[in-house]
Amino acid sequence: xxxxxxxxxxxxxxxxxxxxxxxxYVKLFGGEVLTINRYGAETPxxxxxxxxxxxxxxxxxxxxxxxxxxxxFDLTPSMSLFFNCASQExxxxxxxxxxxxxxxxxxxxxxxxxxxxxxxDRYGISWQLNYxxxx
Numbered sequence: 397x398x399x400x401x402x403x404x405x406x407x408x409x410x411x412x413x414x415x416x417x418x419x420x421y422v423k424l425f426g427g428e429v430l431t432i433n434r435y436g437a438e439t440p441x442x443x444x445x446x447x448x449x450x451x452x453x454x455x456x457x458x459x460x461x462x463x464x465x466x467x468x469f470d471l472t473p474s475m476s477l478f479f480n481c482a483s484q485e486x487x488x489x490x491x492x493x494x495x496x497x498x499x500x501x502x503x504x505x506x507x508x509x510x511x512x513x514x515x516x517d518r519y520g521i522s523w524q525l526n527y528x529x530x531x
Contacts, residue, residue: 404450405477406459407521410470414446414462417519424493425479427453439464454479473501476514476522487511487527494523 409417415432422429432449435442445462452458481487491504497518504513510528517523 401457404457404459406461407471408461408463409519410463410466412442412445412462413519414449414460417521418446418449418451418460420493420519421453421458422451424490425453427451430457435462435464471520471522473514473516473522476524478524478526481525481527484511484527484529487513487525490523490525491515494518494521494525 407414407417418429421427428451430450430452433447435445435447437443442462442464446460447464448459448461450457450459479490481490487504491513494517495515499516500513501516501522502512502514504511504525506512510526510530512524512526514522514524
């Protein structure tokens with residue numbers, strides 16, 4: 397990516413799953429890990445975990461991290477990533493992968509704008525998956 401992306405989604409995990417989630421998304425959607433910085437021995441409980449990493453999927457640069465501070469909030473489906481699928485087959489494949497260990501928020505159906513499904517994946521990230529064959 398040569399252009400600067402001014403707005404970057406940022407995923408924060410409190411359970412140490414940032415690297416696992418990032419690798420899952422890169423494999424699932426195709427993409428690449430651009431950078432990964434890790435906590436060191438100065439943060440013993442976090443040593444080796446992701447301080448900040450950047451990856452790209454579907455042309456979108458995303459930051460991800462494991463928080464060294466416990467917060468009283470967590471991920472919420474009110475903020476989601478919307479992915480336009482190239483085919484019904486891709487929608488079906490993507491629906492199956494995030495829903496494995498996750499929770500369906502809206503099952504894949506035609507809601508009047510083409511097949512669509514909304515799911516929280518096993519990491520707590522919310523995905524809206526859409527296929528519009530007329531687009």
